[in-house]
Amino acid sequence: MAEAEAAGDAGLAPAAAQDGAELAAVIGATVPTGFEQTAAEEVREKLGSASRISKDRGKIYFEVPARSLPQVHRLRSVDNLFVVVQEFKDYQFKENKEDALKDLEELVKTLPWTDPLKVWELNNSLKKKKTKRKKHNLQSPASRGKLSDAGEEGGADQNNTNDQEDCAQNAVAVEPTGGQDKENPQGVTSRNGVEEEEDNEQSEVKAEVQASSESGSKADEGQTGEGEAKVLRFRVTCNRAGDKHSFTSNEAARDFGGAVQEHFQWKADMTHFDVEVLLNIHSNEVVVGIALTEESLHRRNITHFGPTTLRSTLAYGMLRLCDPQPTDIIVDPMCGTGAIPIEGAAEWPCCYHIAGDNNPQAVKRAANNISSLLRKNESKDSTALGVPLDVIQWDICRLPLRTGSVDVVVTDMPFGKRIGSKKKNWDLYPACLMEMGRICTPGTGRAVLLTQDKKCFAKALSRVGHIWRRAQTVWVNVGGLHAAVYLLRRTSEPAQDTRPFW
């Protein structure tokens, strides 16, 4: 309720937002395949809800009150979110293509759209608040210039983008009138998609300002059209899997989309859409949903990319697998851009995280990503001084760390495809496992290692059986490659100090 009230204060259409907050929403979340269980645990821990893991890999479903949406967005194991309109556990598709597609079309008007749409609206009001915070960090004049560029690049519907540009400029004019900082032409990120989202919000915000008649006379100029109910733009995205369907995902999307347009009188727009309707078909399981996220959450902590930067959601899943305890020392000895230690420091601040790599570029990028994180923390919470995270340049085969001083080793091992080579892995993997075994605390230490070179890894592991025991394996998909995440436990055997280390 508090949420809805806050939304009401901000001048948003109060009725819809309030209704939305009270609803029980069924949320679907896409997560890295293999980490569905981990995501379900995070949902239970942070939202108190139980999750269902669908047969359609990489998705979990859970129910929460719509007012919990902000917490849902803060889940770290989730890539994308949608609100479920309806689920069909055992949908019978007709064999004939035309009949099957006709059925899908007929389905549209029978679906319970009202409540999910309210949740979608509530979600939009949250997004506005988020971009407001982004705006504070960026400057207007530069952003205005960039917005116009976006308008030209946008491409699909020239008229549309022109309208948006007009809207933006009008908003600028409105700025000086009191109490309307929500209409600041916002800061721009580099992604076109996000800019468009902000343009949409611009026109929506103005529509609401109209309605609540708080604005000065300037707001009315050239915007009478905006005051009325805006026609929503939508698109349908269909994912289809299974071999007994007589139609393709494109055909389903097209026909379902046609029916949606009929039903709502919305405007179909593939690139500048307000509502993204999802039609997920996995054999006989059909789920209709409305997307709640646009940019995938998975790159959230990384500002400086490298050639093989790991998704934050995958990094989170790996870290959870090692069950970090407060005061644990967690090391990533081949950190690359630092995705794993950065996720670690953000989510497990009671542990100490050390990132290391031999490559000077990687070290530089990791250090830059940490600075970005520090700056982000500064704007949110001024009392946060420093982050429990450090970066070192070192050689994985000769780690300058004291024996048995580390609790957890978690890393993304070179795959031999994009970095390194299969031949190098043959020598590297055993040396790595030995060194990681040496620095890890006997008995309680553990390692979580991601690799695509499963054969090489298995062989290397067989040679260090006296130090490492395989506890669990998670099969994952990384950038289209089939990889595995191995959870290893350090045996009680003390490390042999063949080298003069302390």
Next chain:
Amino acid sequence: MKLLTHNLLSSHVPGLRPGGGFPLRIELGRPSELPPEPSPGYEADEEFLRRLHHVLLEVEVLEGSLQCPDSGRRFPISRGVPNLLLSEDEA
């Protein structure tokens, strides 16, 4: 580099006696603000613990070097990042 990290580091120059690589000497010309040994009952001393936390986790060495106690080999710290790579001939 934070002081807590330094606590975990050890020189890995080949040929040292066991334990000869620890602790690395931090060279930066700023005296420590803490006593050399914690006084008994330090766990209850909130003031001391605050200063300890500050010095371990909130103070960073940006420029300087780490010196191996036995071999004297220096490892540079630049922009907060220590470089502990050995050269080809050393390793």
